[in-house]
Amino acid sequence: MRVAIVGGGAVGTTTAVALKDRGVSVTLYERTEIGDDTASSGRAAGLCYDAYAGSLDARLGSRSMERFRELDAAGEIEFTDCPYVWLVRSGDTEGQDALRDSVDRMRSNGVDISVLDGDTLGERFPALSVEDVALAAWVANAGYTDPGAYTRAMGSLAADRGATIFEETPVSINADGTVNTPAGRESFDVVLVTAGAHTPSLLAAAGLSVPIKPYRVQALTTGAIDVDVPMLFDATGGYYLRPAGDGLFVGDGTEPIERDPETYDRAADDWFLSAVDGYLETAIEQTLPVARSWAGLCTATPDGDPLVGPLTDSIYVGAGWQGHGFMRAPAMGERLAAEIRDGGSSEPFSPTRFDGDEDFEIVEGMDRE
Ligand SMILES: Cc1cc2nc3c(=O)[nH]c(=O)nc-3n(C[C@H](O)[C@H](O)[C@H](O)COP(=O)(O)OP(=O)(O)OC[C@H]3O[C@@H](n4cnc5c(N)ncnc54)[C@H](O)[C@@H]3O)c2cc1C
Known part of the structure; x- marks a missing residue:
C-alpha cells in the first residue's frame, strides 16, 4: 500500500x-x-494530559501520555512530568459547577484527578496566589514537551x-x-x-x-522565574501557563473569528501582552519580562x-x-x-x-x- x-x-x-x-x-x-x-x-x-470528560478522548489522552513517555525513555524527545492544575476563583459559581461536573465525568473515565481547596494547593505550590481560589482540580497524568x-x-x-x-x-x-x-x-x-x-x-x-475554521490564539514566553509552578489553567481568568526553560510559557488571546492561514497576523496583540501582566499578578503576584510573543492558529469544528x-x-x-x-x-x-x-x-x-x-x-x- x-x-x-x-x-x-x-x-x-x-x-x-x-x-x-x-x-x-x-x-x-x-x-x-x-x-x-x-x-x-x-x-x-x-501541554499534555489525559484529563478528558469524553471516554474516547480520555483513552486517547492516556495512550498519548504513554507514548510521550516511551519516546522520552528512548531519547527521542524530552518530556517533563508536571501536574496540571485547573482552578476556579471565588465568585465564579458557573466555573465551579463546570469543574465539579467535568471532574465527575473524568473520574468515570478512570482519569487520576483530585479536587483541592486553595489552601491545599498553596501548600503544594507556595508561589501560587491561592487566596481567592475556590476549587482546583489536580491532574496527575500530565506533563509538557x-x-x-x-x-x-x-x-x-x-x-x-x-x-x-x-x-x-x-x-x-x-x-x-x-x-x-x-x-x-x-x-x-x-x-x-x-x-x-x-x-x-x-x-x-x-x-x-x-x-x-482556523482561529487565532496568542502566547508568550517570559524571562527567568525563581519559583516552582505547575501547569496551570485559570478557568476564571481564561489563561494558562507552564514552566518553560527558566521562565514561563503563558497563553490565551483566543479570538472566535475565522482567519486566513496565509494572511493572519502572527504577532501578539498589545492587549494580550498587557493582559499577561494581570494574569501573572493574579497567579504568582509578580510580573515577568516578555522573552518572545506570537500568535498562531487553532482549528474549530x-x-x-x-x-x-x-x-x-x-x-x-x-x-x-x-x-x-x-x-x-x-x-x-x-x-x-x-x-x-x-x-x-x-x-x-x-x-x-x-x-x-x-x-x-x-x-x-x-x-x-
Ligand atoms: C499558541 C498555541 C498553543 C497551543 N497549545 C497547545 C497545547 O498545549 N496542546 C495541544 O494539544 N495543542 C495545542 N495547540 C494546538 C496545536 O498546535 C495543534 O492542534 C496541532 O499542532 C495541530 O497539528 P497538525 O499536524 O494537525 O497541524 P500543523 O502543525 O499546522 O501542521 C500542518 C502542516 O501542513 C503543512 N502544509 C499546509 N499546506 C500544505 C501543502 N499544500 N503542502 C504540503 N504541506 C502543507 C504546513 O506547513 C504544516 O507544517 C496550540 C496552538 C497554538 C497556536
Whole structure:
C-alpha cells in the first residue's frame, strides 16, 4: 500500500511513523520545514494530559501520555512530568459547577484527578496566589514537551523507518486522490491530508468541503522565574501557563473569528501582552519580562471534535483539533494509521458526519456535552 501524507506537523509526522510501523509505504510532503514555527505544531504550548470528560478522548489522552513517555525513555524527545492544575476563583459559581461536573465525568473515565481547596494547593505550590481560589482540580497524568522538537523527532523517525520526506514542497490534491507535486502528478492508494489550518482550502481544491475554521490564539514566553509552578489553567481568568526553560510559557488571546492561514497576523496583540501582566499578578503576584510573543492558529469544528478518517475511498483527513491536536497526536496518529491500513472510520470523529457546508460559530474548547 502506498500512502501520501500532505502536511508534516505533529499529526502528519506521527501518522507517518505509525504507518511505517505497519509496513506501509509513505511519502510525506511538507510545504516548509518539518517542525518550524510557520505551522501550529511549531507555535504550540505542548501541554499534555489525559484529563478528558469524553471516554474516547480520555483513552486517547492516556495512550498519548504513554507514548510521550516511551519516546522520552528512548531519547527521542524530552518530556517533563508536571501536574496540571485547573482552578476556579471565588465568585465564579458557573466555573465551579463546570469543574465539579467535568471532574465527575473524568473520574468515570478512570482519569487520576483530585479536587483541592486553595489552601491545599498553596501548600503544594507556595508561589501560587491561592487566596481567592475556590476549587482546583489536580491532574496527575500530565506533563509538557516542545512541540516543534517532537515534530522534528517524528519526521526523523519516519525517515529512519524508510518514509520518503519532501520538505519545502507544497502540493495540492485532485478529486481522484492524485497529488500535484513539483515533479508532476503522482498516484497513491491513499492521500492523507494533515495540513492543519490549510486543510479546508486543500480539500476544497479537490472538490471536498469540510467544516473547519482556523482561529487565532496568542502566547508568550517570559524571562527567568525563581519559583516552582505547575501547569496551570485559570478557568476564571481564561489563561494558562507552564514552566518553560527558566521562565514561563503563558497563553490565551483566543479570538472566535475565522482567519486566513496565509494572511493572519502572527504577532501578539498589545492587549494580550498587557493582559499577561494581570494574569501573572493574579497567579504568582509578580510580573515577568516578555522573552518572545506570537500568535498562531487553532482549528474549530461545529461540534468540537476533530475530523479523522476517510472522506472518499482514497482521501483521508486528520484535522480540526480545537486547540488539542498536539497532545492527541501520538494516539491519533496510531488510530489513523490503523484505519488507513485496515479500513474503517474513527467514529465518532468520522469526517462524513458533516455535509461540509455547516454554518457554525467558533467556540473555544472541545467539551460540548
Ligand atoms: C499558541 C498555541 C498553543 C497551543 N497549545 C497547545 C497545547 O498545549 N496542546 C495541544 O494539544 N495543542 C495545542 N495547540 C494546538 C496545536 O498546535 C495543534 O492542534 C496541532 O499542532 C495541530 O497539528 P497538525 O499536524 O494537525 O497541524 P500543523 O502543525 O499546522 O501542521 C500542518 C502542516 O501542513 C503543512 N502544509 C499546509 N499546506 C500544505 C501543502 N499544500 N503542502 C504540503 N504541506 C502543507 C504546513 O506547513 C504544516 O507544517 C496550540 C496552538 C497554538 C497556536
